[in-house]
Amino acid sequence: MAIFFAIALIAILFVVFRYPTKYKSIIDKYSAEYGVDNSLVASVINIESNYDKNSVSSVGAVGLMQLMPSTAYDVAKRLNLKIEYGDLFDENINIRLGTYYLRYLLDMFDGNEINALSAYNWGFSNVKMWMSYGNINKFGEIDNLPVKETENYLKKYKISKFMYKNILNYR
Numbered sequence: 001m002a003i004f005f006a007i008a009l010i011a012i013l014f015v016v017f018r019y020p021t022k023y024k025s026i027i028d029k030y031s032a033e034y035g036v037d038n039s040l041v042a043s044v045i046n047i048e049s050n051y052d053k054n055s056v057s058s059v060g061a062v063g064l065m066q067l068m069p070s071t072a073y074d075v076a077k078r079l080n081l082k083i084e085y086g087d088l089f090d091e092n093i094n095i096r097l098g099t100y101y102l103r104y105l106l107d108m109f110d111g112n113e114i115n116a117l118s119a120y121n122w123g124f125s126n127v128k129m130w131m132s133y134g135n136i137n138k139f140g141e142i143d144n145l146p147v148k149e150t151e152n153y154l155k156k157y158k159i160s161k162f163m164y165k166n167i168l169n170y171r
Contacts, residue, residue: 019163020051023064023091024170030099036106039170040113041065041099043160044120047153053091062088065098072097075104114141117157122150 023045024038031038048066049055056062062069062085069085075097076083087093102116108124109115119127127142137143145151164170 019046019160019168021168022051023095026092026095027099030096034099034103036099036102037113037165037170039161039164040102041095042164042168042170043157044098044102044117045095046160046164047156053089053094063094063098064091065094065101067094067098067101071101075101110140112140113157114139114154117154118142118145118150121153122147 019042021042024042027038027041027045030036031041045051045064048061049064051064053064055064055066057066060069061067062072067075067088069088072083072088072094079097079100081093083093083097088097102120105116105119105124106113109119109127115127115131122145126147130146131142135142135144145154
């Protein structure tokens with residue numbers, strides 16, 4: 001019996017540490033405002049920055065949702081916000097901009113999360129070009145990805161979304 005409880009405790013601790021819920025209220029706010037599933041936003045944050053609001057990637061993407069500054073400035077302009085580079089590390093601003101950008105990508109890909117996330121990771125024009133070559137599966141999703149990083153990103157997303165939606169009760 002003690003072994004069972006030890007295993008259960010380890011599993012719970014794994015979920016709590018691997019899938020944080022630190023910014024849930026902000027995620028919920030902007031997910032509702034822009035009509036994006038909050039488990040999608042939480043998953044992107046988890047995959048992109050592991051919930052480190054000060055994260056900067058090797059290519060210059062910043063903050064929780066790892067936005068490229070040029071993308072963030074474009075989104076801020078669409079939202080009529082004036083931001084500076086340092087603002088991208090603010091959890092409220094970063095999640096707002098990132099969630100709006102996810103909404104934009106979902107709209108561009110008719111609500112298809114896999115295509116939108118591929119574009120989030122690999123770039124909108126790359127995904128559109130690859131799809132125009134006929135690389136689409138029977139579900140209308142991008143297929144035969146030539147970029148291993150994006151393929152791995154999508155695998156991580158499917159696991160992360162399951163965890164946030166089913167275990168951590170994101171709705």
